[in-house]
Amino acid sequence: MTDRSTAKGTSLMTSSSLWQPFTLGRVQLAHRLALAPMTRNRANPDGTPGELAAEYYGQRASLGLLISESTQPSEDGQGYLATPGIYTPEHVTAWKTVADAVHAGGGNLFIQLMHAGRMAHPDNTPHHRRPVGPSAISAEQDMVTMTGPQQTPVPRELDTVEIQDVIAEFRHAAASAVAAGADGVEIHAANGFLLHQFLSPNANHRDDSYGGSVQNRARIVIEIAQAVAEEIGADRTGIRISPALPLGGLDEGDAEAVRAQYRYLVGELARLNLVYLHVFHVGDDELLRSLRDLWPNALLLIRYGRTREQIAADIDAGLADIAPLGQFALANPDIVERLRTDSPLNEVDPATLYGGAEAGYTDYPTLAGN
Template sequence: MTLNLFSHAKLGSISLSNRIVMAPLTRNRAGEGGVPQPINVTYYEQRATAGLIITEATPISAMAHGYPLLPGIYTDAQVAGWKKITEAVHAKGGKIVLQIWHVGRISHPSLLPDNALPVAPSAIKPAGQAFTYQGLVDYVEPRALAADELPGIVADYVHATRSALDAGFDGVEIHAANGYLLDQFLRDGTNQRTDDYGGSFENRARLLMQVTEAVVAVAGADKVGVRLSPVNPFNDMKDSNPQALFNYVAESLNRFGLAYLHVVEGGIHGGGESEPFDFSAMRKLFKGGYIANLAYDKARGNAAIASGHADAVAYGVPFIANPDLVERFKADAPLNDADASTFYGGAEKGYTDYPFLKA
């Protein structure tokens, strides 16, 4: 039997009714104190027919924030807010994992406690501007983390994982992509350290491996995924040898027996052209489930699954505009167009008001 997007699947211990995954999508609509609101419950509940929902990236601590109106996962009120979301998704038969996140240098003092400097592997200022409550402002030079601070970062991931499980999530995805903290440690364009966390592939991947080991110890490997973006230049990212680096990372992650690896297969968010990369070669090195992401439509998604390249395919913008994307793919129905002006911030418009097929 040929597998396709509508085949059942299992990623670790997470059973999927189909292989159409909702990709993590930052929407900047959390309430005060980073607490999910009723509007967020509606948004996720509408999309519960996805085989798996991966939530918007969610900061693991007050120092992990990089944008306005993000939901967090480090206070009791935030956990209670997320619990309403997981209950609503589960009531509709869906599965949902929380993407846990530290932005590192992609922040601004105005977004951080006591106007603190953003932290990073090395004190290298990113090109571009931060999105703050005051509008767009130039990034600042971040502060390089001392080696003795890194166990505290790992502890924040552990606390976030425990909080996610308390909130009823089916698992967690470690965000190590798109130019944020763990990606900043991986790539030599942002990591120029000379200690045990810089230089060799092993050293640059050390923090990701320590975080993964600690998260797996709390949640169980069968409930943990990792997201990577080997050649995404977004957030002023680059590496001198991405193929060798990410082949090493994929192979090194095998030791944990993860539920899945989730890979952004190119450049996103207008980061510029990504360089050539053999995703099939990297995929062959990883022994667990593989979620492919980036510019897939139904036909490409089916082909990726039938060929064995992917076990599931993550869709981003199509899920913003089509809460019933699964049903539309099944019926070969036309898709709603997404309104990019409502992607970040706002209320119901462009968030929970996209029409369903049946409507």
């Protein structure tokens, strides 16, 4: 992995908005950058973070706000190989080493809580049971397992009692995250996973109070957010959405259907006074503007295909307060210093994104050469 310069346009050194401090609930941030959540598939078989996780996150503590990789709140919540959990005492103990490393570097850790729902395969879970979902409709996606790619099976439809169990699992996971020393949690309601599946009419064919209408499809997301906020505080609870992102076989309908769903959802979530809304934006600028207007607190925004030169653009335009970084931060532990000094960036090694040991995880070079 060599240190190569990317093309440069307007220097981020002169972007005053990017370097302004910000208060995010109970934490103080020195600037507007953050670490985006990125799955790395390096957890241990029991769901504890891998032995290098504390080093990986600690290396990136200068980003200030670090949002962890997707972390399952229960055995049913696991979809992929080697992803971490946050629901057992062992998980709490292991995550504490990560939180301590982040805090030692001056950063703050939010653990992302993600239930995979139908985006799972029994071979990847501790109990090897069929995955669950809002309806018995397969994602029809290939899933990597220890024996090679396999198609996701038809999930078992959650009944209304089990939905309450899922809500309780998120509540317990949030409490466990705080017990591990995390500064908060991010509820993952995006990217084709369980909560996004409930929002999507092609994955949710229910005719009860959790399906059918815009309001009913949003119900589980709102109830989970309310439960988590009650458990650990709204000022430690963020949530991520990805309107119209067609991952996991989801199709949320035309632009007007997507706008109706997310304007309602965000309006209701705003009543809970959650500390932030994290939007993965894929192109509907009219919707983005309306969500910004609906949301009273911090808005984190990742715009698909964003370049280095565009990192501060949405903050400058008043559309966002914080710009989380994905692969830029993955390949550059000292990304904050590199952007401040207009320095060259390391390139990502695609072969080491998922699984493995230190290669492509904790061995990317810094400007200081370590």
